[in-house]
Amino acid sequence: MATTYRSLEIVPGETGYGRKYVWQAPVRLAHWINALAVTALFLTGLYIANPALAPNGEAANHFVMGTVREIHFVAGYALLFGFLLRIYCFYFGNNYSRSGFPFVWRKEWWADLRAQAMQYLRLERGHVHLGHNALAGLSYTFFVIFLGWCQILTGMALYSETNPGGFWDRLTGWVIPLLGGSYMVHLWHHTIAWSFVVFTIIHLYIVFFDSHQFRNGLITSIISGYKFYQKGDLDHDRWLS
Numbered sequence: 001m002a003t004t005y006r007s008l009e010i011v012p013g014e015t016g017y018g019r020k021y022v023w024q025a026p027v028r029l030a031h032w033i034n035a036l037a038v039t040a041l042f043l044t045g046l047y048i049a050n051p052a053l054a055p056n057g058e059a060a061n062h063f064v065m066g067t068v069r070e071i072h073f074v075a076g077y078a079l080l081f082g083f084l085l086r087i088y089c090f091y092f093g094n095n096y097s098r099s100g101f102p103f104v105w106r107k108e109w110w111a112d113l114r115a116q117a118m119q120y121l122r123l124e125r126g127h128v129h130l131g132h133n134a135l136a137g138l139s140y141t142f143f144v145i146f147l148g149w150c151q152i153l154t155g156m157a158l159y160s161e162t163n164p165g166g167f168w169d170r171l172t173g174w175v176i177p178l179l180g181g182s183y184m185v186h187l188w189h190h191t192i193a194w195s196f197v198v199f200t201i202i203h204l205y206i207v208f209f210d211s212h213q214f215r216n217g218l219i220t221s222i223i224s225g226y227k228f229y230q231k232g233d234l235d236h237d238r239w240l241s
Contacts, residue, residue: 017215017228017229017230018228018229018230019226019227019228019229020130020226020227020229021225021226022096022130022131022221022225022226022227023096023097023221023222023225023227024089024093024094024096024097024225025225026085026088026089026093027086027089027093027096027097028222028223028225029085030082030083030085030086030089031222032222033078033079033081033082033085034079034082034083034086034144034148036075036078037075037076037078037079037082038079038196038200040071040072040075040078041072041075041076041079041151041155041193042193042196042197044068044069044071044072044075045072045190045193047065047068048065048068048069048072049190051064051065051068073159076152076155076156076159079148079151079152080152080156083148083149083152095131096130096131096132099129099130099131099132099137100129100131100132100133100134100136100137100138100140101137101141102134102137102138102141109134110134112133112134113134113135113138116133116134116135116136117135120135120206123213127232127233127234128210128214128216128229128230128233128234129233129234129235130227130229130233130234130235131235136206139199139202139203143195143196143198143199144199147192147195147196150188150192151189151192151193151196153172153175154175154179154185154188154189154192155189156168156171156172156175157172157173157174157175157176157185158182158185158186158189160172160173161176161182207219215228216228216229216230216233
């Protein structure tokens, strides 16, 4: 099935811009769940790895580490729920929820990737996608989906050590011997966590840049669901229609 786009037109009587509902409520909910969960996980993970701050007195009277670990585990479950919700949206939501999927086996996808990269380098507006473009889809697939699942699997494997033979041990315990032991799982878990910092910096820069450059309501769209477009902008990919 070919990757197809269509150019958006402006309804007669409108002055330069159109408005369309792009991000459905479950997609927006999954985005904010994941964003809050990753933030909580990173901050609590820093403390768990290096508990530099501690209250005075007996540890039993404060239980700071236990509280931080509890928040970390709850945020981990929230991230897992957010990922599962996003998978549901991918298959059962509108086509915008699966736009930008990396069709690495199609030359049309590579052409769109090159075109989008050149537009960013030249600071040109170009033909903006109403959904995700190929460059955004590639970055989300690697940094969010692939590395996100790596974090979930390594995190749940470490969590399973508290209950040998339990549910999470049976489900994810294989990760520990695969990566060479508990220490290596910790090392990979902590290292990958910093990739989310890199992604967040780039993501926020691109979001603010695109919103200013393209004037398409990109920032508010993840709250309202609506994006603006100009004549000639590209509609979503229809690969799963």
